[in-house]
Amino acid sequence: MFGGRSIQVARVFGVRIGVDVSWFFVFFLVIYLMSQNYRQIFPGQETKAFVLAVVSAILFFLSILLHELGHALTAKRLGIGIASIDLWLFGGIAKMERDTRSAGEEFKVAAAGPAVTLIIAAVCFGVASLISGVDAAARGTALEDSGVSGTVAVLGWLALVNISLLLFNLIPGFPLDGGRIARAIAWWRTGDRTKATRFAARLGRGFSLLMIVAGLLIAFVLGDLFGGIWLVVIGFFLGSAARQSEHQNEVQSRIEGIRVSDVMDAEPVAISTELSLDRAFDEFFLRYGWPWFPVVDHEGRLKGVVAADSVESVPEQVRPTRTVASVMAADSGGSGLRVDFHEPLEALLGREGLQRLGAIMAVDAEGVLRGVVTADQVRQALRPVGP
Ligand SMILES: [Zn+2]
Structure with a gap:
């Protein structure tokens, strides 16, 4: 207006x-x-x-x-x-x-x-x-x-x-x-x-x-x-x-009353920071065909996001010697990639990660990855109910 x-x-x-x-x-x-x-x-x-x-x-x-x-x-x-x-x-x-x-x-x-x-x-x-x-x-x-x-x-x-x-x-x-x-x-x-x-x-x-x-x-x-x-x-x-x-x-x-945890995918597929790039490529990117994955440490805490492009940009012969952590986009909280999974869904609207990646990582108070919310899931939740 x-x-x-x-x-x-x-x-x-x-x-x-x-x-x-x-x-x-x-x-x-x-x-x-x-x-x-x-x-x-x-x-x-x-x-x-x-x-x-x-x-x-x-x-x-x-x-x-x-x-x-x-x-x-x-x-x-x-x-x-x-x-x-x-x-x-x-x-x-x-x-x-x-x-x-x-x-x-x-x-x-x-x-x-x-x-x-x-x-x-x-x-x-x-x-x-x-x-x-x-x-x-x-x-x-x-x-x-x-x-x-x-x-x-x-x-x-x-x-x-x-x-x-x-x-x-x-x-x-x-x-x-x-x-x-x-x-x-x-x-x-x-x-x-x-x-x-x-x-x-x-x-x-x-x-x-x-x-x-x-x-x-x-x-x-x-x-x-x-x-x-x-x-x-x-x-x-x-x-x-x-x-x-x-x-x-x-x-x-x-x-109103809908929380991030209500709409997220609660069993997200995540890659360990320590996994080598060749295995990450075969076991995740080739297998699922997704453009990116969340990256977690051995305690399940969200450390960042790794994209297929970043893995592919590393020459094949050196991939076994490098870890996912070396090429991921690190995230420690300030990048708009994560949201507390207890937050209301409203908190997601306008988040940068949702526009850039099409998804946001839902974490708990310890930073442990609890789920992934995609833009589609948010749209679904906002859609009018009924005929
Ligand atoms: Zn007035």
Whole structure:
């Protein structure tokens, strides 16, 4: 959903704040639209309109950032690490290092962002009212050209935009905040996170369809082309995010509770480090026809992997005098070739050995080879069950 890396603009409470290139589009669009607007409120004051528009865009950016910080800092308080906050075309996203572990946690993290947005809207409206009365503040919110000051106009717009953000975020479709709140409630009621996520993601797909249909109506029936298309695009992104979350959820639920030891071949064929290369060639490579074998010492501890190429590169007449240990790719733990056989299957995903060799050696705490997991076995375990 988020192509490419964002540009880091700040670090707040140790959290990396980044902006995606698409975000600049929104930033300049806000400046453009708001200068038009302020020009109507303050006729003939081009510079003032432009300055107010820039201030508005910056405060809008800060509003979204504070919303995301609300999620992030709540997560942090619950012991969930925050990788980064990224702002892009449709707002912000706080990337958590792990999923929440209970419905209560999920609810607190999900609700914190909208709560911050509500507070910002209330503060903006409150300050505008203090400056020039509730009536003027309301006129600022309505973006009317009826003699409000620049500050009140900006605060009024900010209150309005934050209320809109709040309403949008509370749409109960995952992965929007409202959808996460819906997931938390379903999770709390059923005690089943997988089912709750599936339910909330389906709501997300439903609302995405509604937005697309409403957007098309707004664009082609009501004639607001820009607003309509914008809604269609947002609906489209919500739908694809919901589908993606649903898919991740299914994969996660399938592999939950599965350990490396459940899928590995528990009787791996391994070669001893001390075996001579001629015997290794005849008794293993010729006999089994496999491209490589794990290599173990006399206590069965994994020492490395030996490939057919490496044996074949040694001239035939010297093979009886050389051992497997002399040509193997040694492994003492850091090369990504091994995994503890008690680990969850999830730990295997993205392992280097799985991509390079097509397999990973499963070892116990003493480093003894207990099995081999191939990429095929992992794929098999991830495959959906049923017809
Ligand atoms: Zn949020």
